[in-house]
Amino acid sequence: MPRISPFVGLRFDVSRSGSLERVTAPPYDVISPSEHVRYLAASPYNVIRLDLGHDPDEGAGADGRYERAAADLAAWREERVLVATDGPSYFPYEMRFSLHGIRRRIRGVICEVGLEDLGDGIVAHERTMAGPVEDRLRLLRAIGANLSSIYSVFLGPSASLGAWLDAVAALEPVAALVDEDGVEHRMWIAPPEEGPAGWLAAEPLMIADGHHRYATALRYRDEMRLEVGGGPWDGAMMFLVDAGTEDPPVLPFHRIRLTGEPPAAGVRVRDLEEVLESVDDGKLRYGIVTHEDGALVHRVAELAGDPPAVCRLHEQILAGADDALRYTPDAVGAEEAVRSRAATAAYFLPPTDAATIRSVVDRGDRLPQKSTFFWPKPRTGVVMRPLEPRT
Numbered sequence: 001m002p003r004i005s006p007f008v009g010l011r012f013d014v015s016r017s018g019s020l021e022r023v024t025a026p027p028y029d030v031i032s033p034s035e036h037v038r039y040l041a042a043s044p045y046n047v048i049r050l051d052l053g054h055d056p057d058e059g060a061g062a063d064g065r066y067e068r069a070a071a072d073l074a075a076w077r078e079e080r081v082l083v084a085t086d087g088p089s090y091f092p093y094e095m096r097f098s099l100h101g102i103r104r105r106i107r108g109v110i111c112e113v114g115l116e117d118l119g120d121g122i123v124a125h126e127r128t129m130a131g132p133v134e135d136r137l138r139l140l141r142a143i144g145a146n147l148s149s150i151y152s153v154f155l156g157p158s159a160s161l162g163a164w165l166d167a168v169a170a171l172e173p174v175a176a177l178v179d180e181d182g183v184e185h186r187m188w189i190a191p192p193e194e195g196p197a198g199w200l201a202a203e204p205l206m207i208a209d210g211h212h213r214y215a216t217a218l219r220y221r222d223e224m225r226l227e228v229g230g231g232p233w234d235g236a237m238m239f240l241v242d243a244g245t246e247d248p249p250v251l252p253f254h255r256i257r258l259t260g261e262p263p264a265a266g267v268r269v270r271d272l273e274e275v276l277e278s279v280d281d282g283k284l285r286y287g288i289v290t291h292e293d294g295a296l297v298h299r300v301a302e303l304a305g306d307p308p309a310v311c312r313l314h315e316q317i318l319a320g321a322d323d324a325l326r327y328t329p330d331a332v333g334a335e336e337a338v339r340s341r342a343a344t345a346a347y348f349l350p351p352t353d354a355a356t357i358r359s360v361v362d363r364g365d366r367l368p369q370k371s372t373f374f375w376p377k378p379r380t381g382v383v384m385r386p387l388e389p390r391t
Contacts (some may be wrong), residue, residue: 001120001121001201001202001204002114002116002121002122002200002202002203002204002205003113003114003115003197003235004110004111004112004113004114004191004196004197004200004201004240005111005112005114005192005197005235006088006089006090006191007086007088007089007111007112007235007237007344007385008085008087008088008089008114008196008385008386008388009038009081009084009085009089009091009143009189009383009384009385010077010082010084010085010383010384010385010386011082011083011084011085011175011383011384012081012082012381013081013082013083013381015079016046016079016080016081017043017045017082018043019177019217020175020177020185020379020381020382021042021177021178021179022042022043022045022046022107023042023043023045023046023047023099023381024046024047024177024380024381024382025046025047025048025051025181025379025380026179026377026379026380027037027148027209027210027377027380028051028052028148029132029178029212029378030329030377031048031052031079031354032260033057036048036052036056037056038351040054040056041267045081046380046381047068047071047147047380047384050069050072050073050143050147051064051139051147051380052120052323053068053069053266054068054314055159055384057249060131060134060135061134061135061138065295066138066139066141066142066143066168066289067114067142068173068233069095069142069143070142070143070144073145080287081218082360082384083388085189086325087189088192088193088194089189089190089192089314090109090110090111090189090190090194090196090378091109091110091111091187091188091189091383092104092107092108092109092110092164092165092168092169092187092190093107093108093110093186093187093188093378093382094107094109094145094165094169094173094185094186094187095134095183095184095185095186095376095378096184096186097181097182097183097184097376098182098320099249100382101278101309102247103316105246106166106241106248106249107163107169107190107241107246107375108165108240108241108242108246109196109240110149110187110236110237110238110239110240110378110383111197111237111240111262112235112236112237112238112385113116113150113152113236113237113240114207115217115218115221115234115235115236115239117218120204120264120276121204121205122204122205122206122207122213122214123204123205123206123207123361124206124207124211124360124366125206125207125208125211125357125358125360125366125367125371125372126207126211126368126369126370126371126372127211127366127367127368127369128211128212128215128368128369129152129199129212129369130345131217131226132212133215133219134217136212136213137216137219137220140216140217140220141220143386144240144386144387144388145384145386145387146167146213146217146236146237146384146385146387147380147381147384148210148213148237148378148380148381148384149206149210149237149238149239149378150209150210150217150236150237150238150239151207151208151209151210151216151238151239151241151374152205152206152207152208152210152238152239152240152241153202153205153206153208153240153241153242153248153354153374153379154203154204154205154206154240154241154242154243154244154339155203155241155243155244155354155355155358156198156203156242156243156244156245157242157244157245157254157291158199158200158203158242158244158245160195160199161196161200161242161245162242162245164190164194164195164196164199168188168190169188170187171187173186173187174187174188174189174388175187175344175382175383177379177382179376179379181376182244183376184364185378185379185382187383196240198241200381203236205232205238205240206354206357206361208241208248208354208372208374209372209374209377210249214236216385217233217236218220220233222232231387231389232386232388232389233387235269236385237383237385239378239385243354243355245388247336247353247354248374249351249355249374249375250281250352250353250354250357250373250374251329251349251372251374252310252348252349252350252351252352252371252373252376253310253328253329253332253349253370253371253372253375254327254330254331254347254348254349255313255318255325255326255327255334255346255347255349255374255377256326256327256328256334256337256338256345257318257321257324257325257343257344257345257346257347258283258324258325258326258327258342258343258344259324259344260321260344260345261362262290262317262345263343264290264292264297264299265299265301265317266288266299266300266301266302267286267299267300267301268298268299269287269298269299269300270298271289272289272298272331272332272335273289273300274300275289275299275300275348277300278300279300279309279348279349279350281307281308281309281348281349281351281352282295282307283302284302284305284307284309284312285300285301285302285303285350286301286302286303286309286313286347286348286349286350287299287300287301287302287345287347287348288300288301288345288346288347288348289334289335289338289345289348290338290344290345291338291341291344294338296338299372303316303317304316307352307356308356308357308360308367308371309349309352310349310352310354310367310368310371310372311360311365311368311371312367313347313349317347319348319375322368322369323327326343327369327370329373329375331348334346334348334372343357357372
């Protein structure tokens with residue numbers, strides 16, 4: 001089972017860096033080029049400079065990108081823009097937001113989790129790609145720090161963790177910000193003798209978001225063990241959420257098909273709004289937008305088999321089309337790609353839940369890449385974990 005422990009965190013000193021709204025960012029893999037530009041302009045200390053580099057046109061693997069990130073991190077620490085916590089700590093974290101007009105809350109704890117080869121203790125639900133892992137590995141080698149948390153869930157419920165988070169939330173947070181989606185992020189620092197390590201010791205973890213970061217951490221661990229032996233690279237920074245209590249929203253990644261003419265399928269409906277109202281994971285109901293006889297057409301169709309719908313869609317409709325697909329959580333943007341004829345079709349999937357995803361894992365399978373969009377996500381840069389031996 002996973003080993004959970006506190007860690008020494010790096011945090012922005014907002015008296016030097018400016019507000020957390022200016023220096024933090026979403027996880028690297030959901031940031032568009034235009035958003036990259038906006039975060040660069042927000043502050044010379046925005047964490048995007050470490051995570052994705054100084055230039056949005058500079059692709060993964062560009063010469064000097066990772067070395068610049070390492071130099072920035074070292075300079076920010078030297079200038080005390082980034083400061084370390086007094087000692088190993090836990091970092092309770094909460095996000096408040098609205099979804100479909102309902103106020104919601106997701107909370108958990110950011111901590112160090114001992115790395116394990118994927119198996120009974122820590123499981124993955126999505127497949128990974130070699131390119132992103134290589135990019136993250138080169139960055140990790142250069143900077144020696146976890147910039148963002150791997151988001152993991154356990155089925156729970158844990159009454160002890162819930163009571164602890166209730167007590168912590170009654171205190172003033174050490175960090176707070178509101179992001180561009182209106183999500184309120186709050187974080188606290190809790191002493192190392194508190195109980196998450198004991199309460200969660202028997203809870204298997206499922207990676208919700210950060211599969212490439214976890215694969216990267218395993219690669220780096222193995223490299224460093226061969227070179228110098230054990231050390232802080234034997235763990236990774238994770239945000240742990242009790243899915244049984246918190247019920248984190250699992251939004252879909254929609255599919256944009258760039259080439260190939262999909263056959264007409266399903267029942268024609270009025271517009272994208274009706275498509276999104278109709279999709280249903282339990283009924284394996286999905287939506288599709290294409291051009292038919294020159295007109296933009298919206299349809300809703302059903303698949304055969306068992307949930308989740310994304311697995312059945314790839315088996316029955318999109319088999320062999322991976323190279324022609326792009327992925328987005330933005331349904332309006334997916335529709336626009338078809339409307340503008342930048343794509344031949346868009347496929348709209350329903351939300352699902354952590355228990356359904358776990359059932360796929362328990363059957364010994366994984367979902368296709370970019371199948372789930374756990375939302376909201378912890379903000380990159382609120383706390384970071386340097387991979388330095390404890391003294």
